[in-house]
Amino acid sequence: MDELMDQFAIEARELVQQASDDLLALERAPTDRGRLESAFRAIHTLKGSVGLFDLGPMHEVLHQAEELLTEARNTTIDIDAGFIDPLIAVVEWVDQCLDDIAREGKPSENLARQSKQILASLHAGETADDTPLAEIPPETVPDWAEAIAKAAGIDRGMSGAFVAVRYEPHPECFFSGDDPLATLAKMPDILHLQIAPKEPWPHRDNYDPFRCNLVIEALTAAAITDVEAVFRLIPDQIRIVGLTPLKQEKAELGAAPEPVQPHAQKMTTMRVEATRVDALLEIAGELVTAKNGLLPLAEDALVATSDERLSRRILSSHQEIERLVGALYSAVTRARMVPLDQTFRRFPRLVRETAARLGKSVDLIVEGEDVEADREIVEEIFEPLLHLVRNALDHGIEEEPDRTTSGKPPRGSLTLRARQRGERIEVELRDDGRGIEPDRIRSAAIAKGILSETVAATLSDATTLQLLFSPGFSTASTVSDLSGRGVGLDAVQMAAQRLGGHVELASTPSVGTVFTLSLPISFSMSRIMVVSVGEERYGVPIEGVIETIRLSQQNVTAVRAGEAFVLRDLTIPLLHLAELLQLKRRETLGTDLRVLIAQAGGERVGIVVDAIAERAETLLRPLSGLLRGLPGIAGTTVLGDGKVLLVLDLEELIG
Numbered sequence: 001m002d003e004l005m006d007q008f009a010i011e012a013r014e015l016v017q018q019a020s021d022d023l024l025a026l027e028r029a030p031t032d033r034g035r036l037e038s039a040f041r042a043i044h045t046l047k048g049s050v051g052l053f054d055l056g057p058m059h060e061v062l063h064q065a066e067e068l069l070t071e072a073r074n075t076t077i078d079i080d081a082g083f084i085d086p087l088i089a090v091v092e093w094v095d096q097c098l099d100d101i102a103r104e105g106k107p108s109e110n111l112a113r114q115s116k117q118i119l120a121s122l123h124a125g126e127t128a129d130d131t132p133l134a135e136i137p138p139e140t141v142p143d144w145a146e147a148i149a150k151a152a153g154i155d156r157g158m159s160g161a162f163v164a165v166r167y168e169p170h171p172e173c174f175f176s177g178d179d180p181l182a183t184l185a186k187m188p189d190i191l192h193l194q195i196a197p198k199e200p201w202p203h204r205d206n207y208d209p210f211r212c213n214l215v216i217e218a219l220t221a222a223a224i225t226d227v228e229a230v231f232r233l234i235p236d237q238i239r240i241v242g243l244t245p246l247k248q249e250k251a252e253l254g255a256a257p258e259p260v261q262p263h264a265q266k267m268t269t270m271r272v273e274a275t276r277v278d279a280l281l282e283i284a285g286e287l288v289t290a291k292n293g294l295l296p297l298a299e300d301a302l303v304a305t306s307d308e309r310l311s312r313r314i315l316s317s318h319q320e321i322e323r324l325v326g327a328l329y330s331a332v333t334r335a336r337m338v339p340l341d342q343t344f345r346r347f348p349r350l351v352r353e354t355a356a357r358l359g360k361s362v363d364l365i366v367e368g369e370d371v372e373a374d375r376e377i378v379e380e381i382f383e384p385l386l387h388l389v390r391n392a393l394d395h396g397i398e399e400e401p402d403r404t405t406s407g408k409p410p411r412g413s414l415t416l417r418a419r420q421r422g423e424r425i426e427v428e429l430r431d432d433g434r435g436i437e438p439d440r441i442r443s444a445a446i447a448k449g450i451l452s453e454t455v456a457a458t459l460s461d462a463t464t465l466q467l468l469f470s471p472g473f474s475t476a477s478t479v480s481d482l483s484g485r486g487v488g489l490d491a492v493q494m495a496a497q498r499l500g501g502h503v504e505l506a507s508t509p510s511v512g513t514v515f516t517l518s519l520p521i522s523f524s525m526s527r528i529m530v531v532s533v534g535e536e537r538y539g540v541p542i543e544g545v546i547e548t549i550r551l552s553q554q555n556v557t558a559v560r561a562g563e564a565f566v567l568r569d570l571t572i573p574l575l576h577l578a579e580l581l582q583l584k585r586r587e588t589l590g591t592d593l594r595v596l597i598a599q600a601g602g603e604r605v606g607i608v609v610d611a612i613a614e615r616a617e618t619l620l621r622p623l624s625g626l627l628r629g630l631p632g633i634a635g636t637t638v639l640g641d642g643k644v645l646l647v648l649d650l651e652e653l654i655g
Helices: 003-028 031-051 056-073 081-104 108-125 141-149 179-187 224-230 274-292 294-305 308-335 347-358 376-381 382-395 398-403 438-447 453-460 460-470 490-497 650-654
Strands: 164-168 190-197 214-220 238-244 247-250 337-339 362-367 370-373 413-420 424-430 500-506 512-520 525-533 536-541 545-551 557-559 562-567 572-575 593-598 602-610 611-619 633-638 646-647
Touching: 003 031, 003 081, 003 347, 031 224, 056 081, 081 108, 081 347, 081 413, 141 164, 141 190, 141 214, 141 238, 164 179, 164 224, 179 214, 214 557, 224 238, 247 424, 274 294, 274 308, 274 611, 294 308, 308 337, 308 382, 337 376, 347 362, 347 382, 347 413, 362 398, 370 376, 370 512, 376 382, 382 424, 382 490, 382 512, 398 438, 438 453, 438 490, 460 500, 490 500, 525 602, 525 646, 536 611, 545 602, 593 611, 593 650, 602 650, 611 633
Parallel strands: 362 413, 536 646, 572 602
Antiparallel strands: 164 214, 164 238, 190 214, 238 247, 337 370, 413 424, 424 512, 500 512, 525 536, 525 611, 545 593, 557 562, 562 572, 593 602, 633 646
16 A cells, blocks of 8 residues: 555544444433534544545445434434444444455455445435425524625525635644645635634734634635545544535534643644564663673673772763663653553444344443553453453343343443553453352363362362363353354463463352453563573562572471471472473582572462572563463573573463
């Protein structure tokens, strides 16, 4: 695709999503005028963008959708399911067309044929109105449009059609790269033009020559679609009214912008390719590695020359570079942060469609969508959430008769909530459905040969629920396109683990189920401790280590098949990192053991290492290629001496 088409695809996606959000909100609140206006502007702007390309079926469908929304704005039709459904169908169809455009440059023939069916549904949603256009009262034309026509000497009874334009450039338009007069000059067949200051004109003490404070009105003989195309990128700053003999057809791109106070600050945004930000992140990571190499350089200088002054200068430079690199890395990391709304906003329409297919009535409540996380996490979280949402709709939420019988509201409730906790985010999906019966899980596990009846009887309810995360485990008795195909919650758990998180499950029979995904906010720099096992060195995330101790071997006690020791009246199991990594264990008779006290599964565990070396702040890179998914390895990093270090996942190794 060329650059113009690429830009169109980006803007069109945003407009489709905005229209979808507004229509779903209108379904819940039919009297919300703001949502109706927003949906109209999104569809209208999208139609104008499509008009720049040879996408005939899309333009025709969007034009008819715009007409339907115009009738609703004029309060000539009721906003109900019969009104919303065909418009939602338009949004979905356009979304599919955009997928084809991204791949092939145009919608497929199959989608083009579907346009006739879409148009038929839109016509069915219209209300009959036999009032001739010539009988519409002239008051429907705004005063400013009548005034510009009169100033141009245009008689409304003359043959031909005219378009009146009122353009109120945003005060900060120059900083957005907009030139109002250059934009207006693109409009063909201008008959009359007048430029006036916007009232009230700022006092001379507050006058800012870099802010636009003008109102531009024009009259043209061009077609209204040509005029719309000129202003398609600034729909909130323009009003367009078509003037035809003995009738008025109003077509507003959007309401005039609200007045902005003098010297008001405006937040500007800029689209940047994700690969460019990723490249900056890689450079910042390399700077971290280079910075780490300065510290041993200072030590070597002191040993080689005994020049303490030189060593102190290197250390001072190291500290300054460390500060600057940290600030750079933090800035690049923030540049990758996007709100979860980018993923959350895809679910209202999905829940509506899926619930309708299942014959259920479900309300989706979304909270915390403004919480931000790394772009990759926000994108990757969609698939596991999609699985959980479908699971809740299919298995969790009961059908309306069952809910009424059990004393619940007829409509089910599904809540998608996000919140930030320190350096992590928690994404919670809660339903008020039937909940999960532990006995049913035990029975399914016994039937599949996963557990014996004796072992199943000893499991607590909380432990039993964790069986749902076993590969291929499912309690579904039937197979559908939503569930029962053997792809269970293990896929959700694995997806969360790939992102450095985990999933928690809590459920109460007849009350509901809660899934909580705990994920890191970003793939940021990690503080690691370098440890040795034999001749090998490994990294251990410092946040997973509570403390380090020296332990006398006399204090180690054999317990069944393992070892343990007592630390401050607490018995702690003792493991050897060499054995966890399947390496040869070094004999350490008569010497104290170096032990890391780590947290695993809510319990404290001692891990014996041969030596504890330096600590470092470094960029952790996930495993790729053949090593991807290797258990017990969190990723790799590069130390200051240029050597690659494997960073361990202690909790996974111990488990």
